[in-house]
Amino acid sequence: MAIKGVLFDLDDTLYNSSSFADRARKEAVRMMVDAGLDTTEENARKVLQKIISQKGSNYSGHFNDLVKTITGTYDPKLIVTGIITYHNIKFALLRPYPNTIKTLVELKKMGLKLGVMTDGITLKQWEKLIRLGIVDFFDVVITSEEFGLGKPNTEFYEYAIKKMDLNPDEIVFVGDRVDRDIIPAKKVGMDAIRLLEGKYKNAEDTVSQYKIKDIYEAVDIIKNLVSSNEP
Structure with a gap:
């Protein structure tokens, strides 16, 4: 044939895909910590990576789970800070x-x-x-x-x-x-x-x-x- x-x-x-996503997640975590997420950037990145490993890169609730794991609460300000930063950085570099x-x-x-x-x-x-x-x-x-x-x-x-x-x-x-x-x-x-x-x-x-x-x-x-x- x-x-x-x-x-x-x-x-x-x-x-x-890998390098853009990694850079975008790193910046998203930094902005979330600056916005009041009560942990270090290093710890937040480790928690986020564990969530991604468990639920996959296509899961839509990474930042929701990150905030819930660290704070035990639902904080829309922190979640949206992460989501917006992630997408802004990722698509700017795409x-x-x-x-x-x-x-x-x-x-x-x-x-x-x-x-x-x-x-x-x-x-x-x-x-x-x-x-x-x-x-x-x-x-x-x-x-x-x-x-x-x-x-x-x-x-x-x-x-x-x-x-x-x-x-x-x-x-x-x-x-x-x-x-x-x-x-x-x-x-x-x-x-x-x-x-x-x-x-x-x-x-x-x-x-x-x-x-x-x-x-x-x-x-x-x-x-x-x-x-x-x-x-």
């Missing part, structure tokens, strides 16, 4: 990787259908794509909230393939995580390229056929896959 589409993970694949747009332009020139498949709340993930300035490159955007299950469930991948309206061997998947991107993508029959970026870039990897350090390197790999499958 000829390659006809490329399916991208979003966070830490099209932009550096940028695609330097070669993301160049990569998407080249793939579009090849006539490929492009999609995004991402874990997260639908409205939040769409907001990221719009703020990054790349939303118009994509024919399909699929979120775990929309489907009801997330990565690494192969059912989610099969749903994404159906939304792309292609066969699995007609799609190349590009993601940053071995466990949640590469392995399940290969299980359902897609070729997969791993981008060595983000907080999981040093994770052990014995399964990825293609590994890249810059997202633009995916273009040559995909071109080779396209040409090798041409009749």
